[in-house]
Amino acid sequence: xxxxxxxxxxxxxxxxxxxxxLRQVNLTLQDGDFVTVVGSNGAGKSTLFxxxxxxxxxxxxSVLLDGKDITWMQxxxxxxxxxxxxxxxxxxxxxxxxxxxxxxxxxxxxKRGPLHFALNKKDTAMFRESLAQYNMxxxxxxxxxxxxxxxxxxxxxxxxxxxxxxxxxLLLDEHTAALDPATSEKIMQITKEIVAKHHLTTMMITxxxxxxxxxxxxxxxxxxxxxxxxxxxxxxxxxxxxxxLALYSSKSNKAFDNDRMLLT
Amino acid sequence: xxxxxxxxxxxxxxGMLALGVYITFRIMNVPDLTAEGSFTLGLALSAVxxxxxxxxxxxxxxxxxxxxxxxxxxxxxxxxxxxPILSGILTMSGLYSINLxxxxxxxxxxxxxxxxxxxxxxxxxPFLDKDVVKxxxxxxxxxxxxxxxxxxxxxxxxxxxxxxxxxxxxVRASSIHVDNxxxxxxxxxxxxxxxxxxxxxxxxxxxxxxxxxxxLVVGLASVIIGEVLLGRRTLTGNLLAVLVGAxxxxxxxxxxxxxxxxxxxxxxxSACIVAIALSLPAIKKSMALRAVRKEAQTHAAAETDx
Numbered sequence: 001x002x003x004x005x006x007x008x009x010x011x012x013x014x015x016x017x018x019x020x021x022l023r024q025v026n027l028t029l030q031d032g033d034f035v036t037v038v039g040s041n042g043a044g045k046s047t048l049f050x051x052x053x054x055x056x057x058x059x060x061x062s063v064l065l066d067g068k069d070i071t072w073m074q075x076x077x078x079x080x081x082x083x084x085x086x087x088x089x090x091x092x093x094x095x096x097x098x099x100x101x102x103x104x105x106x107x108x109x110x111k112r113g114p115l116h117f118a119l120n121k122k123d124t125a126m127f128r129e130s131l132a133q134y135n136m137x138x139x140x141x142x143x144x145x146x147x148x149x150x151x152x153x154x155x156x157x158x159x160x161x162x163x164x165x166x167x168x169x170l171l172l173d174e175h176t177a178a179l180d181p182a183t184s185e186k187i188m189q190i191t192k193e194i195v196a197k198h199h200l201t202t203m204m205i206t207x208x209x210x211x212x213x214x215x216x217x218x219x220x221x222x223x224x225x226x227x228x229x230x231x232x233x234x235x236x237x238x239x240x241x242x243x244x245l246a247l248y249s250s251k252s253n254k255a256f257d258n259d260r261m262l263l264t
Numbered sequence: 265x266x267x268x269x270x271x272x273x274x275x276x277x278x279g280m281l282a283l284g285v286y287i288t289f290r291i292m293n294v295p296d297l298t299a300e301g302s303f304t305l306g307l308a309l310s311a312v313x314x315x316x317x318x319x320x321x322x323x324x325x326x327x328x329x330x331x332x333x334x335x336x337x338x339x340x341x342x343x344x345x346x347x348p349i350l351s352g353i354l355t356m357s358g359l360y361s362i363n364l365x366x367x368x369x370x371x372x373x374x375x376x377x378x379x380x381x382x383x384x385x386x387x388x389x390p391f392l393d394k395d396v397v398k399x400x401x402x403x404x405x406x407x408x409x410x411x412x413x414x415x416x417x418x419x420x421x422x423x424x425x426x427x428x429x430x431x432x433x434x435v436r437a438s439s440i441h442v443d444n445x446x447x448x449x450x451x452x453x454x455x456x457x458x459x460x461x462x463x464x465x466x467x468x469x470x471x472x473x474x475x476x477x478x479x480l481v482v483g484l485a486s487v488i489i490g491e492v493l494l495g496r497r498t499l500t501g502n503l504l505a506v507l508v509g510a511x512x513x514x515x516x517x518x519x520x521x522x523x524x525x526x527x528x529x530x531x532x533x534s535a536c537i538v539a540i541a542l543s544l545p546a547i548k549k550s551m552a553l554r555a556v557r558k559e560a561q562t563h564a565a566a567e568t569d570x
Contacts, residue, residue: 079439092437094430097423105423106438114421161438 001201002029002052002169007061009047009225021047022058023225029169029201034216037205043222045205049171052203054078065168083162085155085175092158095147099138099157102146103127106161130160134190152183156190163194170195172204188215209241223252269395271518275511276402277463278482280409282490282510283503284456285483287413290502292429292449297352297480298337299457301359302330304476306458308366311471314378323381323462330458331451333359338447356476363473371473380466398467405463409456410507414500416452425449426499457483478531485534486510488541513537 009022021044029035039045051058054075062071070078085092093102104118104127124142132139136156138149146154155175162170172191176184188211195202206212212219219236221229221244228251231239239247281303288296306326313322333355340351367373385401386394416422427435428445435442457479465471490509496502517534521527 074441076436076439076441079437084437086433091431091433094427094434096430097427101423102427102434105420105427105435114424115416115419117418118420118423119418 001031001033001066002027003064004028004048004052005062005064007048007051007058007063009044009051009056009058013059020225022051024061025225025227027220027227027230029203032199032201033218034195034200034202035204035218035220036212036216037203037220037222038207038209038212039222042224044225045222046173047225048222049084049173049203049205052169053082053084053171081168082171083167083169084171084173085158085162087174087177089151089154089158089178092161093146093154096145098143098145099131099149100124100127100142102157103161103164107164127160127164130164131156133193150183152179152187155179155187159187159191159194163198163200166198166200168201170200170202172202174205174207177207209244213239213241213244221248221251223248228252266395267518267522268515269399271514272511273395273398273402273467275514276399276406276507277460277467278486278514279406279507279510280463281457281460281479281483282486282506283409283413284453284460285480286487286503286506287425287449287453287456289484289487290429291426292446292453294348295352295480295484296334296337296450296453297349298333298355298359298450298454299352299480299483300476300478301356301363302333302454302458302476303461303479304363304473305333305359305366306330306461307465307471307475308363308373308461308473309458310462310465311373311375312366312368314375314380314466315373317379319379319381319384319466322466323459326458326462327455330461331455333458334450334452334454335447337454338443338450341450342443342446360473367471367473373471375466375469375471378469380469381463382466402463402467405459406507409459410503413456414503417499417503421445421448425452478534481531481534481538482513485537485541486513488538489513489516492541492544 004025004027007022007025008020011017011019011021019042021042025044025048037045037048050056052063054070054073054077057072062069064070065081094105097105100119104123107123107127128139128142131142134156136153138153138156141149146157149157159175175191176187179187191204192215194200202216204215206215213236217236218230218232220227220231229247281299285296285299288294288299306329309325309329310319310322313319313325336358337348337351337355340346340354341348346354364371382398382401385397389397389400392400417426424435424438424440424445425448427438428440428442428449432442435445461475464475486509487506488509489512490505490507491502493512494501494505494508496505513534516537517530520533521530525533
């Protein structure tokens with residue numbers, strides 16, 4: 001499915017502030033993998049996502065998706081098969097467009113010609129139905145501007161926008177971190193439902209170590225631009241929070257340090 | 265009455281200009297100075313075509329040339345990464361020479377003895393009053409323009425343009441090339457603005473190289489007056505409000521210059537209208553803050569009384 005080969009990325013190369021964000025990262029994802037990604041501040045988690053979705057290009061190495069080399073493919077072209085949800089609820093939606101217009105923009109991207117009407121009854125009915133599943137009361141507010149919604153509601157709309165046409169790969173970049181605990185829980189539940197429904201290959205960065213161990217089928221840990229831990233199966237099922245922290249300390253010779261990390 | 269009819273005609277024609285300005289100023293969030301050059305470009309091409317005896321192709325030429333000017337600004341901004349306002353200034357400045365070239369290096373052209381679409385319409389409808397015909401022609405063009413825009417902004421491409429001004433990240437994530445939507449929006453805007461210039465040249469049977477100076481402010485004033493009077497709601501509502509704004513703006517200017525102010529005060533009045541309207545949110549905010557402080561002080565005074 002997704003293959004990362006020897007990916008390296010250095011910021012501010014040749015200056016005193018040089019920062020090696022990724023050091024020869026290798027990673028292979030199987031079809032249907034749901035991988036959670038954890039790591040301390042500046043470990044390179046978001047940089048890894050940026051390289052995968054083409055926000056910037058790696059200095060070395062290659063990104064392969066379904067055997068096809070996409071290392072140098074432009075970001076908007078990859079976007080047709082890579083969905084991404086950011087931590088900031090403002091980033092995934094256009095505030096002055098209504099819910100249905102936002103969804104239509106994401107949905108009709110490759111369906112019809114550019115000069116066809118973006119909205120039609122059939123699609124709108126389908127959007128309504130999709131939103132109604134999540135009990136957020138959004139299905140009756142289809143012509144409300146997205147800017148008037150709460151953060152959690154916006155994240156649901158963004159999630160739906162990314163998955164109306166199921167992508168090959170879904171990237172979730174701490175997408176519940178800016179929400180209150182109850183909403184965060186709910187969005188996580190909806191995420192699991194959507195991923196299961198479409199059998200999406202997913203990578204999720206999270207600051208919640210429990211969620212990292214309980215969600216998905218595989219967990220990787222990053223530190224200083226390297227993958228230091230990759231667990232799945234029985235090993236992962238039997239791992240407790242303290243085991244994980246102990247493992248981290250022994251691998252990186254320091255205590256786990258992430259000011260947003262939730263251990264509960 | 266004649267004066268009011270005249271300003272209604274001009275108001276409707278300049279409504280198209282306001283639509284063009286609305287696309288860049290409100291939808292893309294960038295005031296685009298290319299407008300000053302592309303307006304004159306349309307004016308010049310239309311005048312030259314009229315003199316050659318082709319009033320209608322003159323309008324088409326203006327539309328296309330204006331769109332091309334918008335593309336230049338768009339390319340400077342997106343592909344060469346020049347600040348959007350500076351890109352507009354560069355194109356505007358360059359267009360001055362091109363406009364002079366189009367007008368055969370003379371700073372004004374008269375169309376008194378040439379056919380214009382207004383004269384053609386007059387001949388087709390001899391039973392109607394001259395001024396009514398002018399009004400009709402202006403209305404037809406503006407109505408077509410606003411209808412096309414309203415429909416266009418409901419298409420997928422139109423939605424992409426609206427979203428680009430709103431959230432570029434999201435547009436990119438929907439696998440749309442942001443550079444292309446920006447260039448397209450600028451081309452659309454300047455095409456409409458050049459078409460306005462072309463119609464104005466034929467309306468007044470006169471083209472002047474300096475007609476475009478301050479035209480962006482005229483467009484902005486119309487947009488803002490429309491918004492203040494009719495509010496900001498749906499896009500369709502806003503586009504119609506902008507047209508109303510353009511007509512009201514023209515009435516204000518006519519009344520001001522015909523009654524107590526000299527004609528040369530026109531640009532100053534326009535600039536003042538825009539400045540006042542744009543500063544309204546800031547003024548409201550500071551008034552609200554002052555009210556809060558005053559109330560807090562009276563409470564504090566009341567408490568010390570005990």
